Amino acid sequence: MTSRRLSRFLFASPWVLSFVIFWAFPLLYSLWMGFTDYRLLSRSGPEWVGFDNYVALFSDSDFLNSLKNTFIFVIGTIPVTTVIALALALLVNREFKGRGIFRSAYFLPWVTSMVVVALIFTNLFQRGGYIALLAQMVGLDVPTHGFLYDSSTALYSIMAMDVWMAVGYYMLIFLAGLKAIPDELYEAAEISGASSLRQFFTITLPLLRPVALFILVINSIKSFQVFVEIFVMTKGKFDTSTVVYFIYETGLQTQFKFGYASAAAYVLFVIIGLFSLLQFTVIRRRQPLW
Amino acid sequence: MKRVLILAIVVLLAGATVSAETTLEWWQFWTDPAVKPVIDSIVTEFESAHPDINVNVTDLTWSNGHEKIVIGFASGRGPDVVELGSDWIAQFAASGQIADLTDDLGADTAGFQGWDMATYEGAIYARPWILGTRVVFLNRDHLTLAGFDTTWLPVSFAQFYDAIHRIDSAGRSQGIYGWGSNTAEKHRLYKKFLPFFWSYGAQIFTDDREYCVLSSLMAVEALKQYKKLHDLYGYVDSQRGIEDAFLNGNVGVILSGDWLLKRIELEDRDINLASTLFPGPQYPGRSFKGGEFLAISEMSDHREEALTFIEFVTSPENQLRFCKANRSANPSSLTAQQDAYFQDNIHLQTFIKQIQFAKHPPVDPDWVYIEDEIEQAVEDALFGDGLPATALLKAQQQISEIMEQ
Structure with a gap:
C-alpha cells in the first residue's frame, strides 16, 4: 500500500470504525437475532428459530394493531403536513412586512424538544384543556375524559400535534425550493398570459418535484418511526401503539424478547424501504404528476 | 538472587491478601x-x-x-x-x-x-x-358537604359507594367529583382494580394454580362496581393528575399510597384529610401491597x-x-x-x-404478561365497548394460554 493510499485509509478509518462498531455490527447482529429466540432473561443463550418470529408477528394481534396504527399515522400525517407546508411556503415567499417573524414562528416548534411539546399538548388535550374548550365552543363533541383518554380520538390528536410540529420544517425546505425557481420563468408565463393558478401548476409544482420527493421520503421515514410522542402522551394506550413502541415494549420494557423485537424492527425496515422505493418510482416518473 | 526475588513476590502477595478489601x-x-x-x-x-x-x-x-x-x-x-x-x-x-x-x-x-x-x-x-400499600383517602370537607358528620368513615362497600355518590351529587356543580379514577396507565390501573377484585372474594388462579378464574362471578361484580364509580363519579386522569385534583379539592375520595402524605407535607398542602382502610363488603377489604x-x-x-x-x-x-x-x-x-x-x-x-x-399478585415469572391481560380487561370495560364479563373472560382465555405456554 502506497503512503498516499495508507494516509487516505487512516483519515477515513475513524468514521469507518465508528460506522462498523455502532451501525453495521448492531444492524447485522439484530438481523441475526431476529432469527433466534433470544430473551435477555433467559437462562440459555439464543437458539436459531428460523422464520418463527416473523410468522408469529403476523399472527400477533398487538403487532398487527401497532402496524395498522403506524400506517394510519403515516397516511394521515404526510399529505396534510406536505400540503400545509407548501401552502405556508407560498405565503411566506411573498413580500410583506414581518414575514421573517412568520417564518421563525412556523419553524419554532421544530426546534423545540418533542418531549416538551408532547407534555404541553397532553395538557391542551385533556378535559378542561384549551383545545377541549375550543372544540366545545365551536360545537364539537369532546370525549368525556379528554382527547387522549379515548380510543376514537387519541391517535388523531397525536397526529394533529405532529403535523403542527413538523410543518414549519418542511415549509422551510419548500421555501428553499421556491427560491431556486428562476424568476424568468414566471416573467415569461406572465407575458404569455398565464394565470397565477396556471403558473403554479405548470412552473412551481413541477420544479418543486425533487424537493417534494425529499420531503415525502424524509417525512415517511420519520413518521414510520414515531415513538416519542406515543411514549410521552399515551404509553401506547387507547389504541395508539405503533410499531416502534411495540418494539420498545417487547424488547426493552417488560418482556425483554430481543429476538422477537429484532424481527419486528426488520419488518418495519422492509416496509420503510418499500415505501421509499414506491415514492421514488412514482415521483421520478418523467410524466407530469399534476 | 532468584530466591530473593521469589521471596519478595511471595511477601508482596501475602501482604496484598491480608490487606485485600x-x-x-x-x-x-x-x-x-x-x-x-x-x-x-x-x-x-x-x-x-x-x-x-x-x-x-x-x-x-x-x-x-x-x-x-x-x-x-x-x-x-x-x-x-x-x-x-x-x-x-x-x-x-x-x-x-x-x-x-x-x-x-x-x-x-x-x-x-x-x-x-x-x-x-x-x-x-x-x-x-x-x-x-394503598389506603382510602377522603377529603373531610367534602364529606361534611355531603352531610356526613365530622368523624364518620366508611366501613363497608355500601357506605363507601354512598359517600362517593353523595359527595359527587353535592359537589359536581362546584367542580367536585366523587371518585378519582385512573386512566389506562400501564402498571397502575390494575393496582387500583385488584383491591375491588380481591375484596369481592375473586381470585386470579385456583388455589392449586392449575386454572385461571379471572372471570368468576365475584370478579365480574368487582369490575361492574369499579366501572360504575368510573362512569358516574370518576375524575379520570393519571395517578399524578388524580392526586393533584384531590389535593386541589376537586376530588372527594381516592385510593393512594404513602407518597401522598409526603406530598402533603413537602408541598405544605392545606387539606382536611381523612384516611381509612379499603372497606370491602365486610370491613376490612383487601388492598394491594x-x-x-x-x-x-x-x-x-x-x-x-x-x-x-x-x-x-x-x-x-x-x-x-x-x-x-x-x-x-x-x-x-x-x-x-x-x-x-x-x-x-x-x-x-x-x-x-x-x-x-x-x-400481592401471584409471585410468577410470567406476571408481566398476566398483568397486561388484566389491565387490558379493565381498560376495555372502562374505556372501550367491552362488558365487564366479556372483557374478563377474554383476559382469562389469554392468561390460560400464557399458563399453557
Whole structure:
C-alpha cells in the first residue's frame, strides 16, 4: 500500500470504525437475532428459530394493531403536513412586512424538544384543556375524559400535534425550493398570459418535484418511526401503539424478547424501504404528476 | 538472587491478601435529595463497622432501572446486591439471576413482614426492606358537604359507594367529583382494580394454580362496581393528575399510597384529610401491597459480605431512618413499626393496619404478561365497548394460554 493510499485509509478509518462498531455490527447482529429466540432473561443463550418470529408477528394481534396504527399515522400525517407546508411556503415567499417573524414562528416548534411539546399538548388535550374548550365552543363533541383518554380520538390528536410540529420544517425546505425557481420563468408565463393558478401548476409544482420527493421520503421515514410522542402522551394506550413502541415494549420494557423485537424492527425496515422505493418510482416518473 | 526475588513476590502477595478489601456493588433506586443522604450515611456507617468491605453505590431510576438490572445480569456485570420491586423477584429468580437465600434468611423471618412476596416456589430470594400499600383517602370537607358528620368513615362497600355518590351529587356543580379514577396507565390501573377484585372474594388462579378464574362471578361484580364509580363519579386522569385534583379539592375520595402524605407535607398542602382502610363488603377489604427488596446476584463472589450488608441496611434502626427521610409508612421490620413515629401519626397507622389486610399478585415469572391481560380487561370495560364479563373472560382465555405456554 502506497503512503498516499495508507494516509487516505487512516483519515477515513475513524468514521469507518465508528460506522462498523455502532451501525453495521448492531444492524447485522439484530438481523441475526431476529432469527433466534433470544430473551435477555433467559437462562440459555439464543437458539436459531428460523422464520418463527416473523410468522408469529403476523399472527400477533398487538403487532398487527401497532402496524395498522403506524400506517394510519403515516397516511394521515404526510399529505396534510406536505400540503400545509407548501401552502405556508407560498405565503411566506411573498413580500410583506414581518414575514421573517412568520417564518421563525412556523419553524419554532421544530426546534423545540418533542418531549416538551408532547407534555404541553397532553395538557391542551385533556378535559378542561384549551383545545377541549375550543372544540366545545365551536360545537364539537369532546370525549368525556379528554382527547387522549379515548380510543376514537387519541391517535388523531397525536397526529394533529405532529403535523403542527413538523410543518414549519418542511415549509422551510419548500421555501428553499421556491427560491431556486428562476424568476424568468414566471416573467415569461406572465407575458404569455398565464394565470397565477396556471403558473403554479405548470412552473412551481413541477420544479418543486425533487424537493417534494425529499420531503415525502424524509417525512415517511420519520413518521414510520414515531415513538416519542406515543411514549410521552399515551404509553401506547387507547389504541395508539405503533410499531416502534411495540418494539420498545417487547424488547426493552417488560418482556425483554430481543429476538422477537429484532424481527419486528426488520419488518418495519422492509416496509420503510418499500415505501421509499414506491415514492421514488412514482415521483421520478418523467410524466407530469399534476 | 532468584530466591530473593521469589521471596519478595511471595511477601508482596501475602501482604496484598491480608490487606485485600472486598468491594460490593449495590444498585438502588433512591435518588430523592431527602433520602439519598440517608442511603449514603448508612453505607458509610457500614463501611466503618466493616473496614474490609467497601460499598460502591449505583443509583438507578424508576424509568429505566429495570432495564439496567436485566442488562447488567445478562452481560455478567450485574451488582452484588440489588434493590428489586416485588413484581420483579419471580422473573429474576426463575431466570437464575438472583441467589436462593433460604438457608441464610429462612431461620430469621419472624421480625419482618413481606416474605410472601420474596418467596418463589418455596425458596426465599430476597429480604424485605420497605413495603407499600394503598389506603382510602377522603377529603373531610367534602364529606361534611355531603352531610356526613365530622368523624364518620366508611366501613363497608355500601357506605363507601354512598359517600362517593353523595359527595359527587353535592359537589359536581362546584367542580367536585366523587371518585378519582385512573386512566389506562400501564402498571397502575390494575393496582387500583385488584383491591375491588380481591375484596369481592375473586381470585386470579385456583388455589392449586392449575386454572385461571379471572372471570368468576365475584370478579365480574368487582369490575361492574369499579366501572360504575368510573362512569358516574370518576375524575379520570393519571395517578399524578388524580392526586393533584384531590389535593386541589376537586376530588372527594381516592385510593393512594404513602407518597401522598409526603406530598402533603413537602408541598405544605392545606387539606382536611381523612384516611381509612379499603372497606370491602365486610370491613376490612383487601388492598394491594408491594415493596422494595434486597437480593443478591447469583454471580456474586461476595455472598457473605452481601448478606451482612443487606442485614445492616434492613435493620430496624436503618429502616426507621429511611422511613423518616422518605416519609414511608411501611417498614418491613415489625420492631420499626412500633416506633412512636408511626404510632403517633393517625395516617401512618392506617397504612400499618392496611398492610395486614393487603394482598400481592401471584409471585410468577410470567406476571408481566398476566398483568397486561388484566389491565387490558379493565381498560376495555372502562374505556372501550367491552362488558365487564366479556372483557374478563377474554383476559382469562389469554392468561390460560400464557399458563399453557
